[in-house]
Amino acid sequence: xxxxxxxxxxxxxxxxxxxxxxxxxxxxxxxxxxxxxxxxxxxxxxxxxxxxxxxxxxxxxxxxxxxxxxxxxxxxxxxxxxxxxxxxxxxxxxxxxxxxxxxxxxxxxxxxxxxxxxxxxxxxxxxxxxxxxxxxxxxxxxxxxxxxxxxxxxxxxxxxxxxxxxxxxxxxxxxxxxxx
Amino acid sequence: xxxxxxxxxxxxxxxxxxxxxxxxxxxxxxxxxxxxxxxxxxxxxxxxxxxxxxxxxxxxxxxxxxxxxxxxxxxxxxxxxxxxxxxxxxxxxxxxxxxxxxxxxxxxxxxxxxxxxxxxxxxxxxxxxxxxxxxxxxxxxxxxxxxxxxxxxxxxxxxxxxxxxxxxxxxxxxxxxxxxxxxxxxxxxxxxxxxxxxxxxxxxxxxxxxxxxxxxxxxxxxxxxxxxxxxxxxxxxxxxxxxxxxxxxxxxxxxxxxxxxxxxxxxxxxxxxxxxxxxxxxxxxxxxxxxxxxxxxxxxxxxxxxxxxxxxxxxxxxxxxxxxxxxxxxxxxxxxxxxxxxxxxxxxxxxxxxxxxxxxxxxxxxxxxxxxxxxxxxxxxxxxxxxxx
Numbered sequence: 074x075x076x077x078x079x080x081x082x083x084x085x086x087x088x089x090x091x092x093x094x095x096x097x098x099x100x101x102x103x104x105x106x107x108x109x110x111x112x113x114x115x116x117x118x119x120x121x122x123x124x125x126x127x128x129x130x131x132x133x134x135x136x137x138x139x140x141x142x143x144x145x146x147x148x149x150x151x152x153x154x155x156x157x158x159x160x161x162x163x164x165x166x167x168x169x170x171x172x173x174x175x176x177x178x179x180x181x182x183x184x185x186x187x188x189x190x191x192x193x194x195x196x197x198x199x200x201x202x203x204x205x206x207x208x209x210x211x212x213x214x215x216x217x218x219x220x221x222x223x224x225x226x227x228x229x230x231x232x233x234x235x236x237x238x239x240x241x242x243x244x245x246x247x248x249x250x251x252x253x
Numbered sequence: 254x255x256x257x258x259x260x261x262x263x264x265x266x267x268x269x270x271x272x273x274x275x276x277x278x279x280x281x282x283x284x285x286x287x288x289x290x291x292x293x294x295x296x297x298x299x300x301x302x303x304x305x306x307x308x309x310x311x312x313x314x315x316x317x318x319x320x321x322x323x324x325x326x327x328x329x330x331x332x333x334x335x336x337x338x339x340x341x342x343x344x345x346x347x348x349x350x351x352x353x354x355x356x357x358x359x360x361x362x363x364x365x366x367x368x369x370x371x372x373x374x375x376x377x378x379x380x381x382x383x384x385x386x387x388x389x390x391x392x393x394x395x396x397x398x399x400x401x402x403x404x405x406x407x408x409x410x411x412x413x414x415x416x417x418x419x420x421x422x423x424x425x426x427x428x429x430x431x432x433x434x435x436x437x438x439x440x441x442x443x444x445x446x447x448x449x450x451x452x453x454x455x456x457x458x459x460x461x462x463x464x465x466x467x468x469x470x471x472x473x474x475x476x477x478x479x480x481x482x483x484x485x486x487x488x489x490x491x492x493x494x495x496x497x498x499x500x501x502x503x504x505x506x507x508x509x510x511x512x513x514x515x516x517x518x519x520x521x522x523x524x525x526x527x528x529x530x531x532x533x534x535x536x537x538x539x540x541x542x543x544x545x546x547x548x549x550x551x552x553x554x555x556x557x558x559x560x561x562x563x564x565x566x567x568x569x570x571x572x573x574x575x576x577x578x579x580x581x582x583x584x585x586x587x588x589x590x591x592x593x594x595x596x597x598x599x600x601x602x603x604x605x606x607x608x609x610x611x612x613x614x615x616x617x618x619x620x621x622x623x624x625x626x627x628x629x630x631x632x633x634x635x636x637x638x639x640x641x642x
Contacts, residue, residue, distance in 0.1 A: 212261075
């Protein structure tokens with residue numbers, strides 16, 4: 074914690090070394106979170122890129138009393154949402170285009186997908202956005218219902234409902250009870 | 254494969270294990286370089302980075318407050334030969350700061366006044382390049398200029414990593430996040446707002462965005478000695494933060510500077526990098542039976558220190574498994590221990606284990622090298638923290 078407080082202060086003073094350290098410390102977890110939300114490694118990289126560039130620009134004006142990790146994770150979530158919204162306006166839905174992702178990646182691709190995971194991801198991609206986000210933040214982001222509720226601006230009960238409905242629907246999809 | 258009613262558990266494991274992403278060099282170049290460039294560009298647009306914001310930040314952060322206080326202490330030491338003369342009313346803050354570079358010993362208390370409570374937040378001693386910090390719940394941090402180690406109230410080492418002062422930073426630079434150095438000209442020019450018989454008082458106004466909750470900040474400096482005596486930050490709601498400094502070496506705690514020996518690990522095993530998961534039997538930690546670890550994704554930080562992804566799952570005596578912590582893995586550095594915690598696989602609290610029992614698993618992993626390039630020793634120190642802690 075002390076380290077993050079120092080990093081925040083140094084970053085605020087324009088320390089590029091602090092920015093570098095923050096990047097090293099949180100990059101992988103942010104990439105993983107973005108990947109879970111977007112199901113597209115290139116999109117995830119773009120989102121994390123934009124988050125770090127925007128974060129870097131905020132030096133000097135940077136003001137944060139809470140957790141640096143949560144702040145960066147929230148930035149990733151918000152940008153991922155924006156991206157999903159934008160993609161929805163395109164003729165091809167994100168969920169459909171995602172399915173091509175695995176085939177297009179080369180052997181160096183750092184994302185490891187097995188068949189089971191691919192099935193899960195395809196099923197998760199078919200969930201309504203609100204339910205999908207709750208499930209990903211809960212399972213992948215390990216966030217509490219209260220934290221997700223704060224992020225989505227609804228009550229914790231609503232979030233728990235979305236989580237439950239999302240899991241039920243996911244089970245139905247995976248068991249073939251819902252037309253895919 | 255059919256998915257059961259409890260789909261949460263069914264999908265969690267494969268989902269968490271397989272959706273892992275890590276950066277490669279190309280990605281690093283793109284993201285980090287762009288971010289650093291953006292930061293430099295931002296600095297050009299806002300050249301006043303070290304202006305009033307510095308003042309605001311100094312007073313806002315506890316660490317900065319400590320640093321400010323420490324700075325002041327330094328000045329006090331030298332103040333004996335810096336006896337206030339007729340120009341004492343014009344002593345710039347920068348003069349005080351510059352004197353701090355010569356301070357050998359600093360002792361400070363940090364208190365928080367919240368309503369009717371007056372809480373000691375921490376106490377720190379710095380002497381001859383060594384630091385001891387006594388924090389909440391009697392945790393102790395020792396920094397010998399090479400390595401910092403934190404031990405909890407039971408004497409268990411929870412953190413081990415390079416010194417706060419690595420890179421040649423001074424105590425004051427470290428604890429002010431680099432702000433309290435003589436490089437901040439705007440701040441250095443501040444002069445006392447009040448000159449009493451014994452003290453100089455420097456007053457700092459909160460910045461616009463800070464003025465919502467901070468009323469004002471006062472730093473009191475001995476008039477004759479130019480030693481800082483206290484920093485007081487008044488909040489608008491009536492609360493305040495108080496840092497008190499002294500430089501009397503006899504005030505050092507008996508444990509200064511004698512860090513305890515790190516207790517032996519509760520379990521350890523050789524683990525092959527990018528290999529299979531390894532089960533480590535846990536001994537001497539009641540309630541915990543085994544830890545399952547996997548080490549992968551080796552990379553290097555900016556100091557060329559090897560860094561790894563470490564997955565850890567604990568199995569408690571009753572057979573229940575903990576959540577993988579954090580969501581996918583922990584980033585650990587070679588030979589650096591860190592403090593971590595983990596709870597049940599589902600639910601929001603440490604009570605949400607299948608049997609309803611409270612279990613807050615604290616652990617401190619340490620990765621050490623062996624004579625084989627692909628094999629490392631993973632040490633696990635762990636314990637169940639009682640609920641009332």
